[in-house]
Amino acid sequence: MMVNGGKLKKEEILDRIKALEGLSQLLDPDKTERAKMSHQMLSHAEAFLEGLGEGLTYTPPPDGFNPQFPIEENPASIQSILELVKDQVEAIGINPASGGHLGYIPGGGLVPSAWGDFLADISNRYVGIHFASPGGVTLENTMIRWLCDIVGYDRESGGTLTSGGSLAILTAVVNARDAHNIRAAEIPQTVIYLTAQTHHCAHKALQIAGLRECLIREVPMSEFKMDSHSLREVISEDLANGLKPFMVMASAGTTEAGVVDPLLEIGKIAREFNLWYHIDAAYGGFFLLTDYGKQVLKGINQADSVIIDPHKGLFLPYGSGALLVKNAAKLYQSQHYFANYMQDAIHSSPETSPADLSPELSRHFRGMRMWVPLRLFGVAPFRAALEEKLWLARYFYIRLSQENDFELGPYPELSVTFFRYKPPWGHWDAINRKLINAIQEDGRVFFSSTTLNGKFYLRLAVLNFRTHLKQIDLALEILMEKTKLMGED
Ligand SMILES: *Cc1c(COP(=O)(O)O)cnc(C)c1O
Numbered sequence: 001m002m003v004n005g006g007k008l009k010k011e012e013i014l015d016r017i018k019a020l021e022g023l024s025q026l027l028d029p030d031k032t033e034r035a036k037m038s039h040q041m042l043s044h045a046e047a048f049l050e051g052l053g054e055g056l057t058y059t060p061p062p063d064g065f066n067p068q069f070p071i072e073e074n075p076a077s078i079q080s081i082l083e084l085v086k087d088q089v090e091a092i093g094i095n096p097a098s099g100g101h102l103g104y105i106p107g108g109g110l111v112p113s114a115w116g117d118f119l120a121d122i123s124n125r126y127v128g129i130h131f132a133s134p135g136g137v138t139l140e141n142t143m144i145r146w147l148c149d150i151v152g153y154d155r156e157s158g159g160t161l162t163s164g165g166s167l168a169i170l171t172a173v174v175n176a177r178d179a180h181n182i183r184a185a186e187i188p189q190t191v192i193y194l195t196a197q198t199h200h201c202a203h204k205a206l207q208i209a210g211l212r213e214c215l216i217r218e219v220p221m222s223e224f225k226m227d228s229h230s231l232r233e234v235i236s237e238d239l240a241n242g243l244k245p246f247m248v249m250a251s252a253g254t255t256e257a258g259v260v261d262p263l264l265e266i267g268k269i270a271r272e273f274n275l276w277y278h279i280d281a282a283y284g285g286f287f288l289l290t291d292y293g294k295q296v297l298k299g300i301n302q303a304d305s306v307i308i309d310p311h312k313g314l315f316l317p318y319g320s321g322a323l324l325v326k327n328a329a330k331l332y333q334s335q336h337y338f339a340n341y342m343q344d345a346i347h348s349s350p351e352t353s354p355a356d357l358s359p360e361l362s363r364h365f366r367g368m369r370m371w372v373p374l375r376l377f378g379v380a381p382f383r384a385a386l387e388e389k390l391w392l393a394r395y396f397y398i399r400l401s402q403e404n405d406f407e408l409g410p411y412p413e414l415s416v417t418f419f420r421y422k423p424p425w426g427h428w429d430a431i432n433r434k435l436i437n438a439i440q441e442d443g444r445v446f447f448s449s450t451t452l453n454g455k456f457y458l459r460l461a462v463l464n465f466r467t468h469l470k471q472i473d474l475a476l477e478i479l480m481e482k483t484k485l486m487g488e489d
Contacts, residue, residue: 026075037078044082048090048097049111052466056443057100061092094446096318099466102475103448105255105283105416106464108315116372117317120365127365128355129342140354140367146374147308148324150288151281152301158328160358161320161366165282165309166201168323171335171359172305173205175325176247176276178334179304182211191215191238194249195226197256199280202249215243223410224257224452226250228265235273247276252297252306253284256450257409258393258416258461260284260296267302279303282321283463284414286313289379290387296413301326310370313386315465320366331357389415389462392472396460399476405483409457418450418457421483429456431486438482445475 008016029037067088070076096107127136140161148157162168182190192211194202196218206212217238220230235245248270250261263279270277279300285308287293288300300306303326310320325331336356355361374382393415400406400419409418420432436449436458447458462472 040078040082044086045114048086052095052098055095055098057095057098057446058440058443059092059095060441060443065092067092096464097466098446099464099468099471100445100474101464102460102462102467102471103446105309105312105461106467107311107318108463108465109317110315110373110465112373112376113316113369116369119372120368125365126362127367128361128363129353130349130351131353134349134351136365136367137351137353139371140365141351143367143370144322144324147322151285151303151306151308151324152288153324153326156327156329157325158331158352158357159322159324160331160354160360161322161370162358163319163364164311164321165199165280165307166204166321168282168307168309168321169201169278169280170205170208171323171331172278172307172325173202173209173211173247174359175305175323175331175334176278177209177211179327179330180246180276182246184210186244187211187213189215189242190244190246191217191235192247192249193217193219193231193234193245193275195219195221195251195261197221197224197254197259198249198251199255199282201282202280214246224254224259226261226266228262228269231266232269235269235275239273245273245275247278249278249280250303251284252279252281252300253287253414253416255283255416256452256459257418258283258412258414259410260413262299263297263302264299267299270302276305277303278305278307280307282307282309283312283416285309286382287386287390287414289383290390292387292390293414312463314370314382315385316369316373319364320370328352328357335359385465389467392467392469393417393460393462395469396462396472396476400479403480409452415462416459418452418459420455420457421486423483423486432456432458434486435479435482438485439478442478442482445471445478447475 069084094101094103097109125133125136127133127140130137143161144159148159160171162171192206192214194216206214206216217234219234220227231248238245248266250263250266252260252263267277281297281300284297285306288297306324308322308324310316310322311318332352335358354363393412397408397412397417401408405421405423407420407422420428421435422428423431432449433456436447439445439447447460449456449458451457
């Protein structure tokens with residue numbers, strides 16, 4: 001048989017097409033089929049959500065756990081798919097949808113975001129360029145505008161919705177590199193300032209952006225925050241040595257300790273020395289929706305670039321970050337590109353096209369999963385939830401400070417704190433390692449741990465929208481229960 005059918009007659013070609021159509025149409029189930037599958041899908045989702053109340057937050061994989069996701073020529077039922085997902089994905093590991101998730105930085109999972117994704121996926125609108133979906137692009141840009149307003153940026157600002165903070169910071173670093181015209185030959189004299197508490201995604205971004213040979217200065221800290229006097233000193237010293245200070249990266253809510261660098265002072269220094277000022281607000285940014293957060297994050301609008309994660313503080317499901325920049329024109333210069341096959345798209349349009357502000361061309365219609373819950377619930381419950389999380393972290397701290405034998409970190413500035421059990425006996429690092437293992441084995445709540453100044457600590461991070469007083473009380477109860485069980489051995 002000829003592979004491309006070049007010698008077949010028209011009738012024979014038509015026969016082939018018709019034979020294939022029968023099978024290929026299986027990709028597009030009809031109304032009755034869809035109704036059946038949608039029903040099964042929704043029942044599954046409901047059972048999952050209803051199970052959250054009493055369910056575990058962490059379940060270690062059982063011995064011999066070996067998940068399999070077969071792909072075969074023949075179809076399988078939706079029921080068999082849902083069973084596999086339930087047993088092999090949903091039942092094992094950390095359950096980020098649970099209000100007991102108090103580790104790392106908890107993610108969200110608002111149900112209406114899933115509906116937003118559903119709408120975006122069914123219509124499959126392409127929102128990279130305005131020409132393709134004027135409405136969809138306006139929705140994306142409206143989300144960016146809303147985020148820029150939260151940060152306090154003016155009309156020159158802009159940005160892009162990304163898959164998360166890591167891709168957002170990578171785009172920020174590339175924007176900074178291009179805006180300051182850092183050329184290859186200068187990289188070894190170019191200096192970047194951050195702290196030992198800067199999230200590791202910043203280092204990854206610098207590496208990927210071709211800046212791994214820059215000089216990276218870890219500025220000294222006090223109370224886990226960048227010391228602005230030291231920053232000024234280090235910059236002056238670098239200048240005196242003929243180096244080229246380029247960028248300072250501050251944190252508006254560090255992952256480990258949940259604290260905010262002195263944003264205003266760093267901003268002053270950045271301006272004085274003409275540095276690109278980047279602020280990582282991936283975790284802390286949405287506290288700007290609260291009055292308290294506005295005070296603590298004062299100065300964030302001085303930044304040239306900010307990253308903020310809607311899949312953290314706006315409680316969206318994973319896959320939602322954002323880069324915001326003070327000057328959208330500079331981001332455009334760094335990211336846009338022209339190709340002949342895109343010529344239809346280059347109509348002068350009232351809206352910037354997301355593809356011109358991002359490395360992505362084809363992309364997920366991310367704005368929909370953000371707008372649907374915001375519109376549906378209104379902003380007020382988000383503000384309330386964020387303020388509630390701040391109070392819950394403080395409440396946890398106060399309660400723990402009333403217990404004997406706990407060493408506490410600083411009073412939570414946002415919704416993260418760290419602590420360790422410190423009975424009069426024993427080796428404390430080992431005791432706390434044992435304690436975290438016992439809590440994770442129990443599984444009703446999930447804490448994570450970290451090492452700070454060489455010591456082993458447990459960490460509490462309150463940011464899941466399903467975390468309320470009940471879960472914090474349970475966490476305290478479990479903590480007391482497990483410490484009592486730990487004898488001197
Ligand atoms: C989570 C986090 C990041 C990384 O963001 P991803 O969305 O996980 O890629 C960066 N910085 C801080 C402070 C974070 O909390």
